[in-house]
Amino acid sequence: MRAPKIGLFIPCFVNELYPQVAFATLRLLENLHFEVIYPMAQTCCGQPMANSGCSSDVEMLAYRFVENFKPFDYIVAPTASCVTMVKEQYETFFATDDADFQKVKSSIYEVCEFLHDVVRIERLDVSFPYRVGVHNSCHGHRILGLGSPSEEHMPHYSKLENLLRLIPDIALVTLERYDECCGFGGTFCVTEPDISVAMGQDRIADHLRSGAEVMTGADMSCLMHMEGIIRREGKPLRVMHIVEILAESLEKSEG
Amino acid sequence: MSDRENILSAIRANRPQEEIPLPDLSGLGRALGDRTETFIRMLESVGGEAVWLDGRGIDSVIRTCYPEAEVICSAVPDAPLGIAAPDDAHMLTDLDLAILPGAFAVAENGAVWVENRSGGDRTLPFIAENLLLVVLQEEIVDTMHEAYARIDFAEAGFGVFISGPSKTADIEQALVIGAHGAKHLTVLLV
Amino acid sequence: MNHSEAAARFVADDARMHWHDKALWFVRQKRDSASKSIPEWEQLREAAEGIKAHTLSRLDHYLEQFEREATAKGIHIHWAADAQRHNEIVHTILLEHGARKVVKSKSMLTEECHLNPYLEARGIEVTDTDLGERIIQLRQEPPSHIVLPAIHLTKEQVSDTFYTHLHTEQGNSDPTYLTAAARAHLREKFLEADAGITGVNFAIAETGGIVVCTNEGNADMGTALPKLHIACMGIEKLIPSLEHLGVFTRLLARSATGQPITTYTSHFHAPVEGGALHIVIVDNGRSHFLRSEKYHKSLQCIRCGACMNTCPVYRRSGGHSYGYVIPGPIGSTLGAFRDRAAFGSLPFACTLCASCTAVCPVGVDLHTQLYHHRQDVVHAGLIEKKKRFMLKAAAWLMAHPSLMDTAGKVARKLLQLLPRKLLYGKANVWGRGRELPSVPKQSFREQYRKSRAASSHSDKKHPAGGEQHE
8 A cells, every 4th residue: 555645735935935844844743654745736825815805816826736636645734724724714716526626625634633643652752851832813712723722611722732752851831822823814914913913012022931941833834923022122032833842853854 | 564564574574584493401410519618608608698597586786786777677487577568668768677587598509588578668678788598498490590490570570689788880890789689688597 | 093093092092991901800700710610601691691582573563562561560651762762761750750850870772872962951960870980970971891980080089079079078089988078969960850760671461561680789779769660771681471580680780790690680560659660662773783794692691791701802902992882792783784984994903813702691793793794894995995905915926936036035024124214113013012023035835836846856855854943
């Protein structure tokens, strides 16, 4: 039986600005003996347009997405918001019996979801002796169910924390408001910049007060926004995408 | 077309054509613990106080709880005390203590159901500085679901759930007891 | 001033913004404690949504039943198609009774209809008796929250207002002292009043009665002393029968403030002896919502305010920044539906974090509605042409990966070359509080392509690596 084929979906801005996150995802998956292909023809998922009210312009992007990714058994991406886009907002563009879209919709995973629920990873040979705060990005948390929303009456759980706890020397800090929005919100970050920055500052302050040395999460957009504030204000907090931590020990070599 | 016809026909035209069925409520109403204990705890959490009759007379209770009350009015059938409720509620403005019967009480929120079937004065539960509600212990129910099963409005013109003394937090979220209604509430459990 | 500008001002006073945010977050936390103390909480929410959805699907039937039952109990029912009719009807009833002084308990509907100025222009004195409402009435401001109308004010500001209007001690800002002063002042108003106007939290079709919930007892004082009671309600306040109140009375106060129930939950089923009870049923655009697939659920709202308390944007911008009678998530969707031109920007004052939807006790899909409004606003041509063109161009570019590659290369090069002053000039809105991300030499795609090309030239499988940033 051949190994399942994974189509690697990398958000456009991660491709341009955070290639190390894409490579960490690739390494993690290859290390688990998956065959991983990055379809070169992939495009933006269209979320910035959709959230700005131009979802009708996303139609061609949606078709291309399904074309590019339909050959794969799984589609895995280091992003919860783009995965949510495909799973929740693409429906309007396809007929309900469109087999290709249904296949893509049911086989696309955010990487932590994939590692936690599909692979059910049980050990990580990683050393990361730092105090880490987990930023729960809204899409991943409330829509993909990566963790229990603080608003709801349910037992506490967190897939991100479960994965990080596989690292023996990691210390996870407890935040005061563990799932408050960071204020990125797509175009919101530039249409309401003052509130956007204020919200990001408050998240950062929470992490620092809780003793975090590293802030991590599953969405690079949130992290990019907060890292921008951290660097502007010179705060002592390192920002890493969770796959960078999980792939910490995996062999790196120059491309 | 009258406003009434306009509104009703707009609703008929716009609402879903198929009725959405009512949900089943039969599973709701789980008790939160021992009824009496929960009632007292919740009453105290909303700023009220519970006392037991313990074989005393009501006037003895009043002397203990509200020793300074001078003007008193009671609507408890077995314990007519103080002044009779006047015809004009505006005369009740100096009332120190009102004593009223509670038909039953609700454990989950410390509330007491007070009814007015007569159509007469309704100010008594609200106008007095202090309020004493008399409730039989066996008439404590667990939740609001049970409470509403005991209420009907075939006759009564007015009924109110009262949970603790009146309060407000409208000034900087600082809780202040005693807004327009009673500043202090005691539930006398019999 | 639009939300963005008003919000910028609010945020600029950093201490006050954080104070406001903390105050509302505290209310959210109290709501959480209350909801988590009820094991059946999520089932209650589902039941509430189901009851409201059912009722709205048979709303005409329930309204007619309500009218029949109420009339049989000696209650007068009036129908008002819009705000103007509502105001006229209320005024007429007051005139017929020779009422000149009115006390009013909290009613967002009467705010929506601008009842107070209408009556005042016709020589009727209206005193809002909810403490928060009275404070803002004296200050001539609108409420900034539907449950906590004066949440934006400090106790010092309240003290100043009371000093001016109620002659309290100057500089005494103790909330207990101020509340006692308000109690005395408003008690006079209750005693002098000719009529009491209230809102309606729930109207019960089966019994023809209405329910009004307060913590202060002002609705009761205002309707038991004067003999004339006028209750104003939107058509969506109907619920079928008493048993359904069991669900709503368990959810309302816990969602609003974390209390297990409001201090007073009053059920009016007949006028006081020698008095009269009039109920004004108002449409004012609500029936339009019923037809809307996307937005009809907003009619299920029970006005608890939980969505405002949890909204991270509302907490940091304040209710006044929305410019609509109801602020926050529910206000944004209601306003945008009612008047897209005036309020179509409100759904953009949101990060789509979905916290509002998660706290709503009646299952209003708030964040989904706000997302849909954005599409509708653009569709209606209400978004800036320039912005629309740029987004279209961006979408086109993103659909062409090789062009994106080139654009990315250029952008990355530019970011490296431009001097800081230019890069962080006024036009760079991102740069107002943040550094731009640092720029790698090559994109992932470029490195990946190289490494795959390299490995295809050799037999050995070459795991791809990551390049360092500068």
